[in-house]
Amino acid sequence: MVALALAFSASPALAATIEVTIDKLVFSPANIEAKVGDTIEWTNNDVIAHTATVKGGWEVAIPPKSKGRIIVKTAGAVDYFCRFHPNMKGRLEVSP
Amino acid sequence: MYIRSIATLAALLLVSAAPYAQAAEKPTDPQIAHIAYTAGVIDIEAAKQAIKDSKNKEVVDFAKDMERDHEAVNKQALDLLKKLKVKPEDNATSQALTKAAKEERAKLAKLKGADFDKAYIENEVAYHKQVNGALETLLIPSASNAELKSLLETGLKIFQGHQQHAEHVAGMLK
Numbered sequence: 001m002v003a004l005a006l007a008f009s010a011s012p013a014l015a016a017t018i019e020v021t022i023d024k025l026v027f028s029p030a031n032i033e034a035k036v037g038d039t040i041e042w043t044n045n046d047v048i049a050h051t052a053t054v055k056g057g058w059e060v061a062i063p064p065k066s067k068g069r070i071i072v073k074t075a076g077a078v079d080y081f082c083r084f085h086p087n088m089k090g091r092l093e094v095s096p
Numbered sequence: 097m098y099i100r101s102i103a104t105l106a107a108l109l110l111v112s113a114a115p116y117a118q119a120a121e122k123p124t125d126p127q128i129a130h131i132a133y134t135a136g137v138i139d140i141e142a143a144k145q146a147i148k149d150s151k152n153k154e155v156v157d158f159a160k161d162m163e164r165d166h167e168a169v170n171k172q173a174l175d176l177l178k179k180l181k182v183k184p185e186d187n188a189t190s191q192a193l194t195k196a197a198k199e200e201r202a203k204l205a206k207l208k209g210a211d212f213d214k215a216y217i218e219n220e221v222a223y224h225k226q227v228n229g230a231l232e233t234l235l236i237p238s239a240s241n242a243e244l245k246s247l248l249e250t251g252l253k254i255f256q257g258h259q260q261h262a263e264h265v266a267g268m269l270k
Contacts, residue, residue, distance in 0.1 A: 024249075024250050024253060025250070025253040025254060025257060046250075047168045047169070047171075047172050048164070048165045048168045048169070048254060049164065049165075064168065082257070083261075084161045084165065084257065084261060085253075085254060085257025085258070085260075085261065086257060086260040086261055086264060087253065087256050087257045087260055088257065
């Protein structure tokens with residue numbers, strides 16, 4: 001959030017990092033907004049592996065007690081889920 | 097079908113005993129820990145069999161997920177029990193689960209190819225459904241230690257995810 005605020009105030013060209021925490025099979029926050037070029041970083045606090053997967057699209061591996069990240073390249077809204085635990089769901093809205 | 101019905105029966109016996117017996121017959125924390133751990137071991141054994149015997153990538157990948165997750169959860173369970181100084185206690189439900197699983201493995205061992213894949217995945221759907229039902233209606237409400245209860249609740253979320261994953265793979269095999 002700090003990074004996000006700095007990015008906006010200092011220079012709009014600076015990409016931000018948006019952090020998502022995974023705890024007990026929940027993406028938090030579940031809905032996130034980003035701009036093209038931003039990084040999404042997932043921190044997995046669980047003891048089991050997860051993924052952030054877009055059906056027919058990208059996939060990020062998020063190992064247990066570890067992080068996974070992606071730089072968003074295209075604008076648009078996508079729903080994502082964990083391929084191992086499809087009951088874990090999130091949504092990402094990317095603006096140009 | 098016979099095998100699954102024994103396992104279901106065991107769960108039903110537990111569930112149906114609960115309203116009548118209340119405090120007297122509800123499982124104790126050492127028994128709950130044993131049941132949860134045993135259920136995990138059973139799924140790991142089934143996964144190992146599928147990894148060895150299946151030629152279907154989706155099925156093998158699913159089995160690897162099951163092996164990895166259940167091993168992680170069971171390790172956490174053992175760590176917690178050690179910390180709490182609780183010794184898991186063998187009981188009739190654990191024994192019924194183990195017996196049913198042994199029979200299921202023997203049944204699967206006779207199957208090959210697509211028949212094996214279908215039977216394994218269908219059993220995974222039914223088994224997770226059964227274990228999740230027992231967790232929701234009996235094991236979680238009966239657990240008295242807060243940390244054990246929390247671990248069981250996390251387990252339930254993980255295994256609900258497994259059930260959905262298994263249902264997805266089952267749909268693909270049709």
